[in-house]
Amino acid sequence: MKILVVDDEKSIVNLIRMNLELEGYKVVISMTGIDAVDKFKMEKPELVILDIMLPDISGHEVIQKFQKIDNEIPVIMLTANSQMNDKLLGLQLGADDYITKPFNSAELILRIKAITKRSKKKDNKARENNNEINIKGIRILKDERKILIDGQEVATTYKEFDTLLLMMENCNKVFTREKLLERVWGYEYEGNTRAVDILIQRLRRKLGIYSESLKTIYGVGYKLEL
Known part of the structure; x- marks a missing residue:
């Protein structure tokens, strides 16, 4: 499974990449919103982890661009504890989930597995029924x-x-x-x-x-x- 990670903090990007790769995921990294949209088109990830605070365009604008390209790809937002309005807006724009910084890497992995497990069950059920x-x-x-x-x-x-x-x-x-x-x-x-x-x-x-x-x-x- 290929996951696009979008965040401008190198320490967070490296931490997420290390933990995802240990779980067997292929990781694509982007540190700006515009680059993230380009990589979303080219790399065709199966899931996106997206920070709301980016140096060029906001994560909310990035979500909207993702939606126009492929609205089937799940998006997990990364937000600060104080950014409740950002969380709600992200969900309104089509994000599937959010996790707050600082976060536990094990929790992030569980969130990813929950989303992918659900999608696999749906795909299997659709074939059976x-x-x-x-x-x-x-x-x-x-x-x-x-x-x-x-x-x-x-x-x-x-x-x-x-x-x-x-x-x-x-x-x-x-x-x-x-x-x-x-x-x-x-x-x-x-x-x-x-x-x-x-x-x-x-x-x-x-x-x-x-x-x-x-x-x-x-x-x-x-x-x-x-």
Whole structure:
């Protein structure tokens, strides 16, 4: 598996590279946002670890450029403890996860493995089951990882796709925020369910006229009612 690491601090880059290579990952390094976008195009990584604070353009701008190139590639943000607004904005723009500095290398490895394990399970399940789910005007093609709203394809991030697929496969079932974190993120999110709320907001916008079908069950969680 190839991972693109984007950070302008050499000590952090070297630490991440050493730990990832010990785990058998191939590592590509970038120290600026513009270079990161170029390497994202050329190297075609399977996952990105991205610092929000970069010397040329912000990590948020980098995420947006990644999304235009390939919105299926998971992105883990690196942020400072005080940068809560940056974390939330990154999640809104399509990042899949974040980890705060200073971080434990073992935790970072676990986050990466959780994302890749989840994607492998989804790929295997798509091959085993029928490829298509079609309820009213929402259609999901599992093998192609495509979502179509009234016949028009809608671009989604990896976790947006996984969340809608889960809820389409369990229509009218109520999912707590914690259960969605467990099923989509694949691990406990340190009690921070805000990531789920942000992802649901993004999905509602993309569902268009079907946005109201993604209902909030106050004090509990969410369900898709079609």
